[in-house]
Amino acid sequence: MMETILSKRSVPPVRPLPEFVPSSRKRADFVQDIFDHTAHHYDALSAALSFGTCRAYRRFALRRAGLTPGMKLLDVATGTGLVARAAMQIGIPCDDIIGLDLSRGMLNQNHKRHSIPLVQGFGEALPFEDESFDFITLGYALRHADDLVELFTEFRRVLRRNGRVLILEISRPASRLGVGVGRFYFCSVLANLTRVFTRNADTPKLLRFYWKTIEECVPPPVILEALEASGLREAKRHTMGSLLNDYMACRAE
Numbered sequence: 573m574m575e576t577i578l579s580k581r582s583v584p585p586v587r588p589l590p591e592f593v594p595s596s597r598k599r600a601d602f603v604q605d606i607f608d609h610t611a612h613h614y615d616a617l618s619a620a621l622s623f624g625t626c627r628a629y630r631r632f633a634l635r636r637a638g639l640t641p642g643m644k645l646l647d648v649a650t651g652t653g654l655v656a657r658a659a660m661q662i663g664i665p666c667d668d669i670i671g672l673d674l675s676r677g678m679l680n681q682n683h684k685r686h687s688i689p690l691v692q693g694f695g696e697a698l699p700f701e702d703e704s705f706d707f708i709t710l711g712y713a714l715r716h717a718d719d720l721v722e723l724f725t726e727f728r729r730v731l732r733r734n735g736r737v738l739i740l741e742i743s744r745p746a747s748r749l750g751v752g753v754g755r756f757y758f759c760s761v762l763a764n765l766t767r768v769f770t771r772n773a774d775t776p777k778l779l780r781f782y783w784k785t786i787e788e789c790v791p792p793p794v795i796l797e798a799l800e801a802s803g804l805r806e807a808k809r810h811t812m813g814s815l816l817n818d819y820m821a822c823r824a825e
Contacts, residue, residue, distance in 0.1 A: 649713030
């Protein structure tokens with residue numbers, strides 16, 4: 573499998589989804605628009621998706637990955653700042669965190685909540701100098717990238733020696749029943765509830781898109797191999813329940 577990944581020019585995390593993104597449109601433009609239009613409701617959606625457990629889980633994953641005060645953190649796809657907030661709760665000062673996101677709407681919501689520096693940009697083209705950070709986080713956005721190896725190669729470039737990467741992600745359930753339950757919860761239960769409570773037509777669409785990217789995402793071994801293919805080392809995966817994953821790797825040289 574490693575040879576297969578290395579021989580490819582790109583490793584997209586998800587196949588093209590023409591039912592959401594027409595072939596005439598870039599996925600990044602669609603992702604930016606839909607998150608811009610739903611940013612105001614994103615924190616409530618995140619809590620509903622995780623049944624309220626997401627805050628504690630983020631702190632736990634950051635500690636397990638080795639984030640400690642004194643490290644310079646880059647939070648890629650920072651969104652409204654949920655991972656950055658967890659970092660602050662374990663003692664990382666605001667001045668040692670930089671948040672990056674493609675969506676201006678998400679950055680605006682983040683700015684209302686936190687005092688961290690914010691930058692609009694892509695994970696595959698980070699606007700930072702080489703060896704700028706000790707730690708990089710990516711929370712539940714790997715599925716929206718165009719190319720995993722390109723993304724992880726950029727992570728390696730801006731990491732300092734012995735710097736670490738933590739990727740939080742959701743995996744497709746292993747059983748057919750689990751897939752059916754997940755699809756029903758995201759695409760029917762939550763989509764209908766959010767249509768009523770948010771009165772935002774884009775919020776149900778976001779939930780359907782979110783689930784489809786989970787269902788279609790490459791399996792965990794491909795993500796681990798892409799981390800290694802980018803030049804990162806000691807790639808490993810921890811799981812929590814049947815859906816939650818945190819992937820870790822480091823720059824060893």
